[in-house]
Amino acid sequence: MIVRLQVNGARREADVWPGTSLLTLLRDHLGLYGSKNACEQGECGSCSVWLDGELVCSCLVLGAQAGGREVLTVEGLNLERQAGAVQAAFVEAGAVQCGFCTPGFVVAVTDLLSNDPAPSEASIREALSGNLCRCTGYAKILDAVNLAAGRLRDSPA
Amino acid sequence: MTAIRPRAGIGGVGESAPRVDGLPKVKGEFEYASDLRREGMLWGETLRSPHPSARIRSIDVSQAAVRPGVRAVLVAADVPGRPRFGLDVKDQPVLAAEVVRYAGEPVAVVAADSQEAARQAIRAIAVDYEVLQPLTDMEAALHPDAPRVHPGGNVVRDVRILHGDPDAAAEVWVEGYYETGMQDQAPLGPEAGLAVPAVDGGVDLHVATQWLHADHEQIAPCLGLPEEKVRLHLSGVGGAFGAREDVSMQIHACLLALRTGRPVKMAYSRPESFSGHVHRHPSRIWMRHGARRDGTLVVVHARLLIDGGAYTSTSPAVIGNATTFAAGPYDVPNASLHGTAVFTNNPPCGAMRGFGAVQACFAYEAQMDRLAAALYMDPLALRLKNAMRPGTVMPTGQVVGGSAPVRKLIQGCAAMPLPPEEAAGGRDPIRLPGGAGNTSRGEGLARGAGYAVGFKNLAYSEGFDDSSQAWVRLSRDGQGAMAEVKTAAVEVGQGLDTIVAQIVRSELGVERVVQLPPDTAIGSAGSSSASRQTMMTGGAVQLACQAVRAELEARAGHHEVPDLIEFLDSPIEAVRTFHHRPTRALDGTGQGEPHVAFAFGAARAVVEVDRDLGLVRVVQLAVAQDVGRALNPQSVLGQIEGGSAQGLGFALMEEIDLAGGLVRNASFTDYLLPTTLDMPPVVSLLVEEPEPGMPFGAKGVGEPSTVVVPAAVVAALRAATGRALSRAPVKPDDLVGLRTFPGYRPPP
Ligand code: FES
């Protein structure tokens, strides 16, 4: 079946088997490998994207469900001020090791900070509890969130 | 213009230089093995045995082969070269021929136009199995009448260490029996790679691995190809932790590519990944400690059993570690230590962070607490009294050389600030055991603290020469000086590439360092395991840089110049190999000099337990670690924190649930990894006492926290509940007394 959708601001289409997830559509049909596939079961958040502005695990969304809708992936983030601050903070804080979880965290943290510019530690932990990282133990990821949040508050757009 | 001038601030050794791969990773641009693709590429899939033990009567691939899009279906008879592979002992069939020895063992592989077509073809293969009774209990495996998993019997390796007078008399005795579960490394990046057939009849394999040359040495003979026709290239690695030490899809993808003449990609799903790599050995450990009334350790008796599963993998080295470490980082004058790794029809076990040291530490540290209680002594005082130091003779006869700041670690760990007490009422539920699920309201809450001390060997042991080779080239162009480096060492996420760049910057004084992609065109770098790459590949890079610098200085002669770049009219290059000092295998009574060096660690865990519901909140972990010298402090802390998380998982939640040899929780829904809600803050202390013979005095830093944190967490749970808790992971049932674990029973 043909799915037509907006991805990172551009009109795209893909010819997929009806059972194809949005994650597989993005990765294997559109060549957007930034979203990762650590579990394909909604447990790890490595596949996080926005669907019509809502944060979703793209492995849990059927490609067909995204038809006619707007998808924003980690590849579409690079120019945004908020995401740029999050990305820089992840590198500086040492929040990246193997990096397989990182695109999903960057998306989830960007989403968190756009809803809550000054999150408490508890709300950061809760907001990111659906994103697994096997390498860092999360300490430096939490540091990165605080670093990015502080900088964004100090220099409002 | 970049100069050649060693100076601070250029991202050299000792600075927290940012990761060289940080930017592409945060942008989603870093290419992992599962992201590989080629024009005209096929997808490979694997058919695995559903039975832990069975004879294969026949395999019928005819239905699968005629399905649309299917390009090849291969079984054991299609393997052109050596039918078996393995890291050391080649006992693992590329594809099972007559028997299967574990559930998940590969039986056939398929290449098809799409992953879906390949998956459907797999389901169309008909295998006629004669199902056999599996051997799944590690003690039963030792019974003379047990079915034999391999013709040579069920013992993979038996290690006996006799030290001093094992019959020495003591005034106080404690004994205990301990068990640990099967942990999964669960790197987030699944096993994946892409095999591309080459015009010379060979194959190029792009793969996520820990050791390119060990893969290479196993793959080429199975393909029936000379080594030079098989070339391995490192792809992006999404974590490893031991899971990529053994070959998984490598040979299969190459076979399919050579058969079809097309590039073939294989990428495991998460459930398949649980079958696709070895796990941490489950263990059963009996220990008896004898001491004088003043707390001086007199003798340790230990019997250790680990379940190696169906194939050898690294079990011999893991039981070697567990047994040589069984007396702990203490001065123990007399000991009898006996360790055995056995074959069963459980999934194969092998390397995982901590490699045998984790299981031993869980047992010997529980014993130290038990002994302290029996002596009415403070547990830290008991440890301080007996702590190993340089010059201590270990049970193997090896004298501890190098740095061994065990006392400093214990004192430093204890001195780190404790988390404040919190009233149970009025808390955000996220700060209660059970967390946001709001299952506990704080009644029956008890806090406890526990300590553990442990150690881990660095680099490979028992006579192994795991050297590393590096090539360095210094040149100049329009932008100034530039150093290029090439090694075959694997960045698995630990930060090696950044450390290499730091070493080059410090040794050569250039800022611009270009690292060439690792492959098998250069000599082996050894494995990215055993906390060894910073020392071994770091050492090789340092030697090569020093050779380049010597040549540059020779060119300069006695000329006093501000910048040596003037003498770089032609590039200078050097290749060097770094070897650690030789070690000696154990003899018949377990005497030798098995280990190169050690890294020690001490941990304190503070926990809160809801004693009615058996729920746990770890409040804080404090880790003091012996790091030699921190080449990149931020990265060292990251290793300690990440290693602590894996230790916490091992203590509280992570276990492969086996029933009759079948894995029942092969998903992240059912196999639980610590999340942001499970991990407490980790406070760390780096103790820096340089290790002689290692570059800049650095020690490997990846493993000690994983070794000590499980024992500390469970000690804290014992303190909070007063229960014996002799099995990890500790489950809610254990904490409320619904599951009482058998106390002491005689060893086999
Ligand atoms: S891949 Fe989607 S949540 Fe794990």
Ligand code: FES
């Ligand atoms: S950095 Fe490896 S999984 Fe998070």
